[in-house]
Structure formats: C-alpha cells, structure tokens
Amino acid sequence: MHITVVRRVKPLPLGNVLIPSLSIITGILLASLILYLLMNIPPSQFFTYVGEGFVSLETLRDFILLTILGTALIISFKGAVWNIGAEGQITMGMLAAAYVALFTNLSSSPILGKITMVVLALILGGAWGLIAGVLKAYLSIDEVASTLIMNYIAYYILNYLVRGPWKGKHTYGYIRTDLIPESVCFSTLPIRGITITYEEILLLIVTLVFAYVLLYKTALGVRIRILGSNPEALKAAGVNVKLLIITLLTISGAISGIVGAIQLAGYLHRISYPIETHTPYLGYTAILVAWLSMLDLRAVPIIAFIIGSLNQAGRLLQIAGVGGIAVTYLFIGTILMTFTILRVFSEYKIKLIKG
C-alpha cells in the first residue's frame, strides 16, 4: 500500500466552494477551542456571539466595505501583484475626503462636495498604489514590502495633520479634527439599527460593475490575468508590462481609497488621533476576503459577508468583556491558516495505490 500525492490535472470539482467553506468552519471551530482552553469561554457562549454576528444589522457596514476592498485586492492579486497596502490607501482616501470637507468651499454644496470627496479619495488612494507600482516596475522593489511600509507612512502623515494643522477648534481637549459639515455627511438609510448610507451602496454597485467589466470585458483584464500566469509572454506579445503593473496597483489603490471617503463621510465624520486605532483594520481583513474568494469576483460579496459577520462577532465578544480586538485576529488567523492548508487539495490529491 502506497500513499502518494499527485498533482491534479483538473482542479477539484466545486473546490472553489468547498475549500473556503471548510476553511471558515474549521477556522471557527479552532478559534472556539483556543478560546475555551485559554480563557475558559464556553463554546455555547462563543457560538451564540458568532450567530449574533451573522444576524446583526451592524454587519452590513463591514460587508459593504469589505466587498469594495476585496474587489480592489483581487484586481491586483489576479495579476500576481500583492497589494498589502489597502490600509494606507484607505488612509490616504480619508485624508483626501477630509481635506475637501474641512478646508474647501465645496462642502457647502452637498452633491458637488460629496463627489469631489470621493474623486479626490480615488486619486490619492490611486497615487498611493501608483508609487508602489512605479517602484516595482522600474526598480524591481517588491510590492509586498513597499505597500506594507506605505501603510505606516500614510498613518503618520494623517496623524501629523490631525495633531498639527488640522487640529479642530472645538475638540474638548481631544486630539482630533472638527466634525465635517453635515452637508457632506453621507445619508444613513432610514431604518432603525442600520448604519449604512445610500452613497456607499451606490459606490458598492459602481465598484462591482466596474470590476466586472474590467476583468472580464476588457483587454486590460485579460492582460492582468496573463500577468499572473506568465509576464514574459506578455512582453513578447508587445504589452508594456511596466505600465500594466503600475496601472493595476493604481486601480487597486484608487478603489481602496473610496473606502476612506466612505468611512469619513459615512460614520466617523471626523478624524481622531491616532488614526490607526480608530479604524477597524479592514485593509488587512480584506486580504483574507480576497484569498477566500479564490480570486473570483462573484465570491467576494459572499466571503465579505461571512468575514464581516465574524468581525462583528469579535466586536460583540469584546463588548461582552471577553477578549479584545485580538479575538477578531484569532478568527482571521485560524481561518487563513486552515485555508492555506486546505488549498493544497484543490491542486493535489492523495491517492492510495495497492501493490
């Protein structure tokens, strides 16, 4: 009897559904076990919170933001360009939106103000991606390192502004900006318990349509996919690969930038110091969403909902006084780890050979 590992000729049927689902379930079970062993939280209590996460209306906001971010990331990941810098791109988007809202006259006109906020967030988020793209294309600097480092540069730029030039006049001693004018705050849906806004739903739809057209209907989309498979062949075909990498990271960064505008105009309404502790690290969580979706755009909203729910469950556990934000990271860690292991099965199978 032999046991061998054989590469699959064809990926596991339904693997794209099976593997993420199994990873999430196993990941949650593992997390509950760890919490039970470490902190003596009974699994029954744990699962109650997880269940509540899934039905909580609060989850909707994470769902929308994670869908937009997951979409931004799969555009980059499909080209085997690993944008780990969504956090920084969000921060720059927030900076752009805050500037428009607090320091320009545009904020007196709601529609023009909001549009300018989003557009400038796109541009600054995109610029943050573009810098990493230029570094990769022309100096071969690995984008994983550069995008990650640029997250901190973005945090510190915004922190500097909030502590200094942008510090508000009516902040009761807190280090933060003034509230942005009500005219440019996004309008919340008129349903009790819901914190999402009309504008972000619109932006979500626009992003998804844009990404669908980009990836499946344009030559750029084909080239992004081929870039992930064989960049040398693209070069020989006459595609400017450097420009492609830059474009790709710029688009990815621009979409992430929108999320910064949504966070500011949708519910934060002001920027507090230090910025990194006032946002929920969605830029990192979105990496998990992109991976679990197996880089399939259709799966992004589903995975975003699941991860958003777990995020919310972590928050509920935190409110209940069991564990801190670390509980959410525990989920992310156990799921991503299980996923990494299980993913092997979509490419390989284990065979028993008699004899």
Added chain:
Amino acid sequence: MKDIVLKVKNLTKRFPGVTALDNVNFELRYGEVHGLLGENGAGKSTLVKILYGIYTPDSGEIYIDGRKAVITSPIDALKYGLALVSQNPQLIDKLTIAENLILGLTKLGLMTPIRKIYGKLRELSEELGTEIDPNIEVWKLSYTQKQLVEILKALLLGAKVLMIDEAATLLPSNEKRRFYEFLRKFTLKGGSVILITHKISEALEVSDRVTVLRLGKVVGTVRPNEVSIDDVRMMMFGERIKEVSYYTEEQIKVLVRNKVVLDVKDLWVLGDHGTYAVRGVSFKVHRGEILGIAGIAGNGQNELVQSIMGLRKVVRGRIIIDGHDVTNRDTAKVRKLGVGYIPDSPLKHGIAPDGSIEDNIAMLPCIAKGIVRWSYIRSLARKLISEYDIVTPSTKTPIKLLSGGNIMKVLVSRELSIARKLLIAYNPTRALDEATAIKVRKMIKRKAWEEGTSVLLVSEDLDEVLQLSDYVAVMNSGKFVSLIPKERIVREEVEKLMVVK
C-alpha cells in the same frame, strides 16, 4: 521472458475531455532502441511520463524485469533505472551544469568529491562527442544544450532505460549522428532506449522496432526493414496524410519583391555572458522573401531575434522594419508594425499556460484593445483550432492541459495569423508531428508567397531552413559567415560553415 526489461499492460490514462492512453500494451527488450511514433497528442509523451512517474495511470500495470512496479515519482522511476530526457528540460536555471547534475546524483552519496563528478562528466561528454563546460549556469544555455545536459544527467545516474522525448530532434546533424552512435553503444552494453521523434526516417534508421500510437491506442509494432516510410505515415495519420503536400513552384504566385521590409545594419548585441553574442550582423529581407538562418544553437541567433523584437538591448547598429527605425524601441512598437513572433522557448515567452486559448489570443494588443469582443475572439480561436487540428476540449480550456505539440500549434497558428509584414520564427515546428510541421511550413511559404509577408526563419533543423528559405545565412560565433541564394546551396557546405571555428 528474461530479455524483456519493461512491459506495459492495458495502460489507460484520461485527461479532461480526452483519453490520452487507451489500453496500451508495450514491450521493451534489453539492448534495443524502440522508436515511438505518433502525431501530436497521440499519447507518446503521456506514456513516457507515466513510466517516469510524472503522471499516475488510471488503470493498467507496469512490469520491470517481470516484476510488477509501482512508479509514483521520478525518484521511483530512477530506482528502477528508467530515466526521461524530456521536451522541456527539467533543470534549475540559476545553478551551473555541474550543480544541476550533482542534485540528481543522490546515488553517488553526499561525500563524493566534485572532482570525481567532473571527471565522469568529461568522460561521458567525450563519449557523446560534445563539448560541455560544467561551470556554466544553465540559464545561459540554449534549448539544445540543455537537453544534452539532461541526457548526461540520465547517463550519470546509470539508467538502464533511456526515454528520449524529442530531445534529439534538433541536434545538428553531425552531433545527432554521434548521439545515435552513442545510443547504439549504450544498447550494445545492454541498455534500452525509448526514442520519441517526429522524424519518421530517423526513427526507422536507428530503431530496432517501432511502435506507432494513434489517438491513445497502439496501431502496431513493426520492424523498420519490413515497412516503408509511407506505411508508417499511414499508420500515424490515417487518411489525413494524403491532404498534406508541399507547394510546387508552379502554384506559387510571384510578387513584386523589391521592397525592403527588414533592414538590419551592423548589429551588435550583448549576450547573457556579458560578451557580444551578435557581432556586426547586417542583412536585408525583402517583401515576400524568406531568409533562413542556419547555425548550431547558441551562436547568437536567439539574441539577434530578441533584439529585433525589442526584447534585448542593441549596443550598436540599426534595425529598420518597413521604413520605421525600431532600434531599442519597445516590443509594442515592433508588434504594431504587423510582426508575428515565434520565440525560442514557447512555454516561457510565447503563451500563458494558465490562460485559455481565447485568453492567449486576446492577450495580443494587435487583436484586442479596450473592450474585448469575446465572440470575435472565440470565432478566431475556433478557426485556428479547425485549421491546425488542435486537440482541445474547448476554446476555454487552460492551455497547460493540452499536449506539448498542441500548445505549439496554438502559438504558431496565432502568430501566423497576425504576421502581416514580417514573421520572426525560431524553430517554428519544434515538437510538431510531421503532418503538422509540413502544414506549418506550407503556411509560412504561403504567407510569404501569397501575402507578401517577409520571414526571418531561425531553425536548428537544417532541413527546414533549406526547404523554406530563399536565402540561407549561416550564423557562427555571432556573425553571418555566409549568405547563399537558394539555387547555390550545397548542404555539406552549409554544415561545414556551421561548425568551423
């Protein structure tokens, strides 16, 4: 039976959409060269890959020396003495030849002094009749040189069955002759060889027996002295072979050919070693003309082609295509002028293995820009598939699931279809079966004669160069040592010019 080293019984292997091997039975004797023939996708490579443990069969058994063998990895295969020299060399680019060989030599033990390996290597390469410097990094070698290293590796491992998958096809004829002599010596010492080649005449010349596969089934096993080449062709292709034949001169429409399409002036290009690989080459290709470059692999042909395509920097000289100076311009500019390109390593520079046939067509900027019209791309893909008999379940199947020959067909047909002004082809029929190779050559001729496309053809297959070219340039050590018009070509002269130092 004692004299049978390897026996395959009822072997079946299915891939999505195709049955690659269908109940195949096969026998290999001690001391024989056994030719394996068949058109692209007939299952030859699949069979040897199973024997080498790369694929596991769906059903069937393998016996070695009469005992049932389970081969699940190349390590197992080597333990049984089976070694594969494949179409795509399996070497690590960043290491030197010697380091690559040492990696495979776990048999020698960790403590074997490197000097001893060098000694053995030199001994073997002398026996093979090739010069090889063991301290060169593999990425600097040409395709053919890499395959020689593969063969050396197998021999160093003390293989008793050598499986040679197209590895010898493109060796220069004098090296090839020595190679076949070497195989003969190897079999006289009791070794056995499974030889896959597309050259039927060669297979018949060097094999003791020949087995023909067709669509995954064994058509028959014959002795070369009992059959003619045409019999074997019928076995391989069936009725289809009757459709393929070369153009006769009378059928060819003569075009106005005075316009210069490709003008290369005193070109100097650096190779990967940091020395000049192309040393002052000048030539012109007119409209509708085929210039063939003959030469042993690694004499600057690849660097020349890459610099014309804008994939390698030109140090000195000018490249003018259709009146546009493209010296050191990017590939996009060259492609825009209507240039088709079949590169040296198709899997690396030609196609994207994860992409479908449709993706691999749509990736070209000259075919798809902005919004892709997938219906158009699909019809184009279908046209290429039917025109070149590409065996694939659909236009959406990832290319990597196709056989080597079919992958090559996708690349060649795509590039032929877009070459309006100029086609630059490096070994365009590598890995193609005879019927397809003839078809591709015919298409190249037709492109040149009917559509007026100019062709720069580099091939390590001298027959191909001589068959197609209007002019033959012999490239040796980075220079054109001779430029001969078709009428005055003497094969022996060309061969001499190729090897002279």
